[in-house]
Amino acid sequence: MTDSIFDTAVADRVAAEALIVDVDGYEGPLDLLLTLARTQKVDLRKISVLNLAEQYLAFVEKAKQLRIELAADYLVMAAWLAFLKSRLLLPPDPTEEGPSGEELAAHLAFQLERLQAMRDVSARLMARDRLGRDFFARGITEDVTRVRKVTYTATILDLMQAYARIRTKDEFRPFVFDRDSVLTMEQALDRLRGMIGYAGEWADLMSFLPQDWTGDPTRRRSATAATFAATLELAKEGKVELRQGETFAPIQIRQKGARA
Amino acid sequence: MTEAAEPRESLFEAPPIAEQERMVEAILFATAEPVSIRELAGRMPHGSDPAEALAHLRKRYEGRGVQVVKVGDAWAFRTASDLGFLMQKETVETRKLSRAAIETLAIIAYHQPVTRAEIEEIRGVSVSRGTIDQLLELEWIRLGRRRMTPGRPVTFVVTEAFLDHFGLEAARDLPGLKELRAAGLLDNRPPPGSELPEEEAGDDHQITMFDDNTDDSEDPPVIDPEDEAD
């Protein structure tokens, strides 16, 4: 009996020392609090937060004595717990704003319980049958070959439009005079140079058209345009003069200087 | 199998054969290469008879989607050969035929049998080998008879597959220029209903367009488009 009491006392002392020595082993103040809470050996829901705060503060005090440097977050937690402790011990001040000591304590208890719960489920999760350890996927996998197949498609509409396009292109191709219906300007010029010497008097441009180019409208148009262009060329050369009475009136030409 | 070598082991009870079959199944499934009987025996509890279990397993998978097959002197699961097509993931990509291809196809359809030189003359540009090849590959055109002219050039004609695809009974059912114009297809406007599924678009137009042709079913299937050209 005494043995067991003694043992417990020793175990607690060893644990307390271990706490201090292993301070680096804790994953932060909450983890440390959880470890301390376990030493209360009660359901986390029934934990005395006041006791816990005192345990923690005692721990920090001891660490200081042993000149163990505690990380800042352990000290922040200590300050907060000291504040919590005073709140819990002093009668509530009705004029004071903010949450009560009980509320803060309850939240701390909740945090500890939640952390513990997460630890528990972590263990349960990791203990599950796991892929590659307890159950296995197919060892020989067959690659799925990706065949990229391109199909071309066209609709009957595309087809008809394409054909229409080709034929329409034919119909509306840039208009080109067929050779035998075109009097070129060069031809007209040659012809005019030969005739201009005889144009002493004003004469209608149309009278200079070749005889066989006056009948067919297509040929007449071409010959007219070419002859007119040729007279402009001769006027530029200073060989002929042109005049026109009014818009659309006949254009007349004569040799320049004929009257001079 | 190993009993003979290690008589004492056989005193331990081997798992029931059904259980051994499960084991072989799992091992063949999970192992990265085919597994020999010997290796099976090495991995299964003593006293097991992998050959016997394997025989059961083979039987069980007869006619299934996967088969237990022998590879060298080892065993493995393999896809049933008739299901090999499932191991191909086909991504079908549908593309519009290029303008050059569709024009070439149209000329062949309207003028068949037609030589390449003639196609080029009608299109006004040269026809690339690729375009013809593509149409041949699609099986929408095929080689016709050689033309009995100097050089005996090959001709092209459209195929049954072409008619099928375009929903035509015969190439002569294609509307001529006059009908195309009547249908508004000679406009440069974006074609009405170009977004429609082909069958719909096809049918609608066919009704209007083919009225002209319906009664002369005896006509040569080659349409002379010049008939309608004005």
Add this chain to the structure above:
Amino acid sequence: MTEAAEPRESLFEAPPIAEQERMVEAILFATAEPVSIRELAGRMPHGSDPAEALAHLRKRYEGRGVQVVKVGDAWAFRTASDLGFLMQKETVETRKLSRAAIETLAIIAYHQPVTRAEIEEIRGVSVSRGTIDQLLELEWIRLGRRRMTPGRPVTFVVTEAFLDHFGLEAARDLPGLKELRAAGLLDNRPPPGSELPEEEAGDDHQITMFDDNTDDSEDPPVIDPEDEAD
């Protein structure tokens, strides 16, 4: 194989269900990755009912050495876990996870979607960059939707690979989830006196998160983090 291009093909009769079952069997056997119903449907002939075929297949493999298992909204063959001892050779040595990594993983799984600040609040210690990176690298977690709170922090959720690794059909099958929820331990309970309005964060969301899915088994069991982002 051109069916995709021609929806009318679906009018053709689908293969008999027994044949579809073979196909699903072959497809699932061929790969180590879980295959979704959708992908199955994409690879099987039109009109097939992969879900139905799967149900048959699952039944067929009950008690066998390999099993048809559900992983999220996908399916895979896995060896029966009681036969793991046969597979020593195949065992994949996974890097041992640190305690921090394991706890972080559990917190993400049970609280998803969860922000880094929330993980730190639960563990009472800052989360080192390497921890998250390691879990991301293992592809056990991924980014969820950003939280619609000031700073729009990123959230983390677990992946299908996580479910696969731990043999879970869905996140709602996590061990002890129901009890934790019932005990209010999955509530996002802000510290008293903090700025957050208390009602906003709490249990309602969590309950919805897991209960929504319970009765429609076809739903992707990987919880869609989008649903819960507030």
